[in-house]
Amino acid sequence: MLEYDIVIVGGGGAGLYAALWAAENTILKVAVMTKVYPTRSHTGAAEGGINAVLTHSVGDSPEAHAYDTVKGSDFLADQDAVDIMCKMGAAVIYDIAHRGVPFSRRPDGRIAQRPFGGASFPRTCYAADKTGFYILQTLYEQCLKNNVTFLNEWFLLSIIHNGERVEGLTAWDIRNGGVHLIKTKAVILATGGHGRVYWNRTSNALGNTGDGTAAALRAGLPLKDMEFIQFHPTGLAKTGILVTEGARGEGGFLRNKDGERFMKRYAPEKMELAPRDIVARAIQTEIDEGRGCGPEGDYVYLDLTHLGEEKINERLPQTREHAILYEGVDPVKEPIPVAPTAHYSMGGIDTDKMGRTKIKGLYAAGECACISVHGANRLGGNSLLDILVFGRLTALEAVKYADEAPETTPSLAKQKDDERRILELMENDGKESLAELRRELGNVMIKHFGVFREESTMKQGIEKLYEIRERAKHVKVHDTSKRFNTDLISVLEFLNLVDLSLPIAIAAIERKESRGAHARKDYPNRDDKNFLKHSIVTLKEDGDYQLSWKPVTITKFPPEERKY
Amino acid sequence: METVTLKVFRFDPEKDKIPYYRDYEVPVEGTLLNALLYIKENLDPTISFRAFCRSEVCGSCSVRVNGKTKLACKTPMKELVKTWKGKPLRIDPLNHMKVIRDLVVDIDKPIEKMKTLIPWLVPDPRVVPSDPRHESIIYPEEMELYKDQIHCMLCFSCYSACEAVEDNERYRGPFAFSKAYRFQVDRRDIETAKEKRIRYSISGGLWSCVQCQKCIHVCPKGVKPAEDIQNLRGQAVKKGFTDKPGAKKLKHYVDWIYATGQINRLYLPEEVYGNKEARKKLTEEYERMGIEVWEVPKPTKGLMKFRDIYLEILSREDKALELDFSHVRKIDKMVSDIFKADICTIVDRAHQNNRKSKGLIGKLKGLLGGSDD
Amino acid sequence: MIKVGFYQGCCFQGQDAHMFETMKEVFRMIDVELELLEETTCCGGNTIDEENRKLSYAINARNIALAEAKGLDMLISCNTCYMVIAKAKNALDNNKKLRDEINELLKEEGLEYRGTNKIYHLLDFFRDVVGYDRIRKAVKRPLKGWKVGAYYGCHVLYPKHTAIDDGDNPSSLQEVLKALGAEVIDDYEAKDTCCGYHAFFTDKTMTMKKLNRILGSVKKAGVDIVATPCPLCFKSFDIYQLQMENPPMVPSAFLPELMAYAFGLDKRKSGLGHHLIEVKKE
Structure with a gap:
């Protein structure tokens, strides 16, 4: 049995920053367990930037940042947590800059900041258009410097606790095979989002399958605000891979099958530059009302042809490359097929403002957590801040806790359970195909729990999800090798997605209002009287889900209409 | 639909005595990664390869096509078919690393090698304020010095293609030198660390590079390790390490x-x-x-x-x-x-x-x- | 008659001056007049870059400007010279500040880098300017029955932005050899291995290992001779091979030598007679 004091699950921005702060502040045994090598984590795909009020941000203040964040969240964020995050912005930015993150600089040598959607000041720090990538690489370098222990390519199976305290984990060693029991006093879950529940309609990486969130759910922990999934308006039609907002910023047009610039009907002034959620809904409306393009009518066109080759090459080289590579379309000559794509999971493991869960010693940080700083809708530039602030805070919390926590030893039962579970996966009848059922899950989610939601379609959707959950029992792992069995991992990931799809669906049906990213056709308005509260979903012993509600923490900013 | 045959390297040390190739017919569409995913989804779920972001930022999916290192998600199938003019497309794992299984190789060794070159910032307290509330000033021009090197995503393409790795066990690898050089030209990095990097670079095979340029050629991110190696050699000589043949x-x-x-x-x-x-x-x-x-x-x-x-x-x-x-x-x-x-x-x-x-x-x-x- | 400025580098003077005479003869036979760019200097050999990269750009801006002043395109036969000069051209063409700074210095000599001429290596010059047909027509003594191993060397194929052929699956060398009537062998195992020339004075062991791999591999493939368009690869094969512990004594040729021989020059005149490792094939 492996033994640590703190195990951080996930090697993205939150996990690595937690590891770094833990490593530098304790002599406890800390390990980072991650299913991919750390630098491959999806933090690396974050382009835009990271919000923070710096010492030279004239006129701006952490309060203003907090207000923008709360307003962006459609007032569902917990304001005490937002307050913590925004106040720590500068400290976190300077810390990672001092560690080597190559932030873009102003001519006077200070960190440059640019305006971003929903922000009242230009407070988004950036490192060219690869901010997350540089942060991830830098944090990894610093972890190497600090000799952080990595369990690379280990897959989390279960969280073990005794109802009060966390005792350990079970995990599958991907390289060599085998279920391992890991004893640890504290666990920080930093496993990222679950956008893959929409399978091919997401900008997320292949592995953003909410493994930590699903394990937490199975361990009896509540998930919060799962109905809130942010859709980015422009994902490539075939793959969901993101086309940056910059493409519209540089003057790209959105057109429907009649060639009409339809944004004039939705946001006549801002047109294509309206906020993300509005554009996403506009595109979805065009598609839903039969004005989509292509044989299936399931996308619209993002037209850049009028910008000319030179401008496209200079300003949007990545967009052009991706369109050619992944869509087979050269934006210089043809418009790019795009449709909304699931981008960010606002919901996740329910924690308090310090990332603590209801189990002592168990913490969550980053996209897998719902702390909640994003509420119903996340502002661009806040996710990188979130992962760093709460990665660091949970690390310090975990250090404090593990220092004093009593020794407990996890029982072998969970290991045996997981071993049996995996054996069963390899031995079932295999009536269902993983690829097909996974695609079906994605289709159900996008169709019934996509940009727009409605009671009747969601009800049908839920039935289908239950059906998929049943059928998933017949998905077989065909590869029986222990060594680097990616078939097994794919099935485990898929089962996690199935586990997480229902909480999303259940909370979405019950939230009978429109708020932030949750847009209901049958309840088009926000309803603070009845729904200014967090949804909570837990998994019961009998395998069914239970929904409850939890109040939102409101401190400085009373709810008001979200208008831009 | 146009298709092509991929001859894919298969090896599970647990089961196979020797590696073998298996043929798969895949559509000539999208990228090589799409083709591999197509195989896994439709033809053979037991094939193992690494993939994650699918949009060229994570560096997981490097493989070799007819011996040439490629990032699978950045390689259009049409291009491969055109390049190889109907020859079969043989897909192999990266070179110079132990095969764990099929197309998956052990990347721990190059990471360990990289670690010996101190590929992280060792802040100079005179430049980097110890008070975290204060900013260290960096001018945009300074960042020009390492603007290419910071794109390295550790995909190990260059390590696979490297001629020096091939014939010198100690050689740290092109990417490792680029990572090291990035800090050599960062004003925030302390002089003593810079000195060490040079010494470790020399013992790590700095003068073994043959300057074949393959690292530059295969890098999917525009990093130019061969040139960084030249830069490091220059620094070594400047710092007085002039006894090596290369310096002479x-x-x-x-x-x-x-x-x-x-x-x-x-x-x-x-x-x-x-x-x-x-x-x-x-x-x-x-x-x-x-x-x-x-x-x-x-x-x-x-x-x-x-x-x-x-x-x-x-x-x-x-x-x-x-x-x-x-x-x-x-x-x-x-x-x-x-x-x-x-x-x-x-x-x-x-x-x-x-x-x-x-x-x-x-x-x-x-x-x-x-x-x- | 096509006229082109010929950049000699270090490979066509001193003890190698005869090679230039052969080159001239070969090119005359395919209607190309080589005008020697006499005032050019060494390209820096991709080594001077270690001293300072701008120095490399400056001396090659000067080299290119000398051809431009004559209104000639530039033909370079050495892979390394080609790459170094093409890289310099690339840097100069894409960086006005650098170009202006260097032009300020060139002014003294009455020179200016304008970026107006083309830079060719042998292989793309044959493919794009001369055409394989003209080579085929000049052949008087086809290399019938010669099993020739095609060896490109690195610097014409890598990196991408200066490469003259597809680095993954090149064909321009095979085409020339075929035009000469040779039987081309291009699928031997070590065809992509670097010749190790540039490591000879930095890490000699490396060079020897490379040579061992390449020459062992061509021998196994049963070639009579290895042909390369690069005079440095050729030196590696012909001179450094002798420094191996057990030299396999594989004969090699610089591509224009084979052309000269196929065009009817005798062995000595073609240069094939001057090799340290004797070319026995007739």
Whole structure:
């Protein structure tokens, strides 16, 4: 049995920053367990930037940042947590800059900041258009410097606790095979989002399958605000891979099958530059009302042809490359097929403002957590801040806790359970195909729990999800090798997605209002009287889900209409 | 739908005695990663490869196609079919690393190698404030110095393609040198760390690089490790690590090109390895074949102006070595002894009758049975 | 008659001056006049860059400017010279500040880098300017029955932005050899291995290992001779091979030598007679 004091699950921005702060502040045994090598984590795909009020941000203040964040969240964020995050912005930015993150600089040598959607000041720090990538690489370098222990390519199976305290984990060693029991006093879950529940309609990486969130759910922990999934308006039609907002910023047009610039009907002034959620809904409306393009009518066109080759090459080289590579379309000559794509999971493991869960010693940080700083809708530039602030805070919390926590030893039962579970996966009848059922899950989610939601379609959707959950029992792992069995991992990931799809669906049906990213056709308005509260979903012993509600923490900013 | 056959390397050490190839017919559509995913979803779930972001930022999916390293998510199938003109497409795991299974290799070794070069910032307290509330000022121009290197995503394509890794076990790998160099030119990094990186680079095979440029060629992110290795060599020499053959070779180039506009291959063995025999032997050998050997390159018109430019650039720029003028004077003397005049006169003469000063090739003319001038 | 400025580098003077005479003859036979760019200097051999990269750009800006002043395109036969000069051209063409700074210095000599001429290596010059047909027509003594191993060397194929052929699956060398009537062998195992020339004075062991791999591999493939368009690879094969512990004594040729021989020049005149490792094939 492996033994640590703190195990951080996930090697993205939150996990690595937690590891770094833990490593530098304790002599406890800390390990980072991650299913991919750390630098491959999806933090690396974050382009835009990271919000923070710096010492030279004239006129701006952490309060203003907090207000923008709360307003962006459609007032569902917990304001005490937002307050913590925004106040720590500068400290976190300077810390990672001092560690080597190559932030873009102003001519006077200070960190440059640019305006971003929903922000009242230009407070988004950036490192060219690869901010997350540089942060991830830098944090990894610093972890190497600090000799952080990595369990690379280990897959989390279960969280073990005794109802009060966390005792350990079970995990599958991907390289060599085998279920391992890991004893640890504290666990920080930093496993990222679950956008893959929409399978091919997401900008997320292949592995953003909410493994930590699903394990937490199975361990009896509540998930919060799962109905809130942010859709980015422009994902490539075939793959969901993101086309940056910059493409519209540089003057790209959105057109429907009649060639009409339809944004004039939705946001006549801002047109294509309206906020993300509005554009996403506009595109979805065009598609839903039969004005989509292509044989299936399931996308619209993002037209850049009028910008000319030179401008496209200079300003949007990545967009052009991706369109050619992944869509087979050269934006210089043809418009790019795009449709909304699931981008960010606002919901996740329910924690308090310090990332603590209801189990002592168990913490969550980053996209897998719902702390909640994003509420119903996340502002661009806040996710990188979130992962760093709460990665660091949970690390310090975990250090404090593990220092004093009593020794407990996890029982072998969970290991045996997981071993049996995996054996069963390899031995079932295999009536269902993983690829097909996974695609079906994605289709159900996008169709019934996509940009727009409605009671009747969601009800049908839920039935289908239950059906998929049943059928998933017949998905077989065909590869029986222990060594680097990616078939097994794919099935485990898929089962996690199935586990997480229902909480999303259940909370979405019950939230009978429109708020932030949750847009209901049958309840088009926000309803603070009845729904200014967090949804909570837990998994019961009998395998069914239970929904409850939890109040939102409101401190400085009373709810008001979200208008831009 | 157009299809093509991929011959994919398969090996599960748990089950297979030796590796084998299995054929899969895949659509000629999208990228190579799409094709691999197509196999896994539709043809054979037991095939193992790494993939994550699918949009060229994570560096997981590097493989080899007919021996050539490719990031699968960045390689269009159409392009492969076009390049290989109907030849079968053999998909192999990356080179130089142990195969864990199928297309998955063990990348721990190159990471460990990279670690020996201190690929992280060691802040200089005089530049980086210890108070985290204060910012360290970095000017945009400074960042230009490492703008390419920071794109490395640890995909190990260059490590797979590297000629030096192939033949030197200790060699750290192209990416590792680029990662190291990135901090060598960061003003925030402390001098003692920079010194160490150079020493560790040298013991890590800095002079083993053959400059084949394959690392630059295969890098999916535009990093230029071969050039960073040159930069590191320059820094090494500048820091006084001049005992290695490579440093002496550089000295030869710097001095001779300044002095004559050319290097002198006859003297390289002597100046680098102290091997005086080589020149004699080679001279004899050539003379045996009836080829006249020039002891020194013939200075040409423009040499004096060329020297001006050369010096001017070196006076402006950071350089590895100082020009060794006593060496240059020695070369000058060799030139004047052979051409029976001082260097300026020779250059002048070349200037006046450019095309007539070819006495030395006379023999060759005979050899070739007359030439057209 | 096509006229082109020929950049000699270090490989066509001194003891190698005869090679230029051969080159001239070969090119005359395919209607190309080589005008020697006499005032050019060494390209720096991709080594001077270690001293200072701008120095490399400056001396090659000068080299290119000398051809431009004559209104000639530039033909370079050495892979390394080609790459170094093409890289310099690339840097100069894409960086006005650098170009202006260097032009300021070139002014003294009455030169200016304008970026107006083309830079060719042998292989793309044959493919794009001369055409394989013209080579085929000049052949008087086809290399019938010669099993020739095609060896490109690195610097014409990598990196991408200066490469003259597809680095993954090149064909321009095979085409020339085929035009000469040779039987081309291009699928031997070590065809992509670097010749190790540039490591000879930095890490000699490396060079020897490379040579061992390449020459062992061509021998196994049963070639009579290895042909390369690069004079440095050729030196590696012909001179450094002798420094191996057990030299396999594989003969090699610089591509124009084979052309000269196929065009009817005798062995000595073609250069094939001057090799340290004797070319026995007739």
